[in-house]
Amino acid sequence: MTNIADDVLADLLARVRRLEDERDIARLIASYGPLVDAGEADAVSGLWADDGVYDVEGWLMRGRADIHAMVESPQHQGLIGRGCVHFHSPAVIAVNGGVASAVCETILLVRRDDSPDGHSRGFTVQRGGATHFELRRADVSMHGWEVVRRTTRLLDGSAESTELLSRARLSGGATAREPDADRRA
Amino acid sequence: MTNIADDVLADLLARVRRLEDERDIARLIASYGPLVDAGEADAVSGLWADDGVYDVEGWLMRGRADIHAMVESPQHQGLIGRGCVHFHSPAVIAVNGGVASAVCETILLVRRDDSPDGHSRGFTVQRGGATHFELRRADVSMHGWEVVRRTTRLLDGSAESTELLSRARLSGGATAREPDADRRA
């Protein structure tokens, strides 16, 4: 039997907390697609901070009410009625104290009305996008974190879209490794 | 140096165990696509409980033998021979003691036989689906968990399909946060 050193325990607790933070953020992002494709306007808008921004080209939403209205809009309800999948790749998450960022790629699939190949209606990929999240810790939220800003841009070769993806480099670099002292504890 | 309080240690062990449970379930779900696209009938059916159910519209499988038979069926083997990808999004996982649920979206891509655009045969997206898993802990299983029921429905605007996705809301709400006391330990 041995006593555990104060700093070893503090370090261990911080490492577990970081894993939980990353898990919470990954889950928040993973829930966006299912919730928006289900038309869950309250749950989708609840992923954002009260003053959160959702900036997708052609549509700038400020605050939960705007995001709620997007989910209930004829445009989005039309996608759901036809059959749609907002698919997100696993995100590259970087937590830095009470704030975090995440980068992923997103595709939007919509069910075809026609049947061009004869044996399946199938889906078309209507959009492919670069997505960047800024988040902040929110212990009162059921997710533990809330989205401060989500920016999504069509992947069409524009510098604006690839710049969002490049942040996966900075994020990874900033947080991929704890200081060696922490890892060796 | 200090002693660690009993409740702090118990809490820490419970938090690590939860992260491991979520990791085990995420890995089980992530392995489904590669295994079913490889035709690994034993490994695929082994993800389910002995009495597990796989309910995909038009095909209700009860027990591992049914699932094994699906993988070896001419229909599925035809997909593999042509070239297919059963793609799953990151799952929203909720563990509650010895049971768990998970929600994700799934797409099925199949290689084209023709070459409509002249420079690539490419793949078509044949289906987009809503998927819900019920799982239970199974310490004797190599995965630590086994699927009790998987339900998949085509995303075609039906209430049945969007209801499956809505469970991402309930799952998240139930388990996204530990009680504050646990987090502050």
Next chain:
Amino acid sequence: MTNIADDVLADLLARVRRLEDERDIARLIASYGPLVDAGEADAVSGLWADDGVYDVEGWLMRGRADIHAMVESPQHQGLIGRGCVHFHSPAVIAVNGGVASAVCETILLVRRDDSPDGHSRGFTVQRGGATHFELRRADVSMHGWEVVRRTTRLLDGSAESTELLSRARLSGGATAREPDADRRA
């Protein structure tokens, strides 16, 4: 208050380290798509070991310089300029001390030039692939791990492609569960 047994502490630290290793590898793999679609040649080639291999059918790259050249090649830059998404599924990761393997499925989406359905240009799925990673621990790397070999094969029904996916079975079996003694600590 109680002392923590040496073996309980050692076990707990090992379990947290494993979760961190898996997190680091998942993040490395998740970053590949955003980085390669952004044309970040330094960051992409930096995911590989100095002597790492990237073996994709029709293109065998040996070492970081080869991978860097692929990202800057006219072929790849053409994809970026048109708009592309290298989408990876969540990986099945198996860590074994200082080495690890991972299996995932990958799809390549490219923006259409034409507008066949009249209301969206959309993307086509140009390729679907089986991908296997061999990695090794690299504490000096900012990712903590580096790719020793990545093998990707078109999913076209060939034994070579499905054999890569079958490794998700072996990986899972090898590491899905810690010995019971560790889990019960």
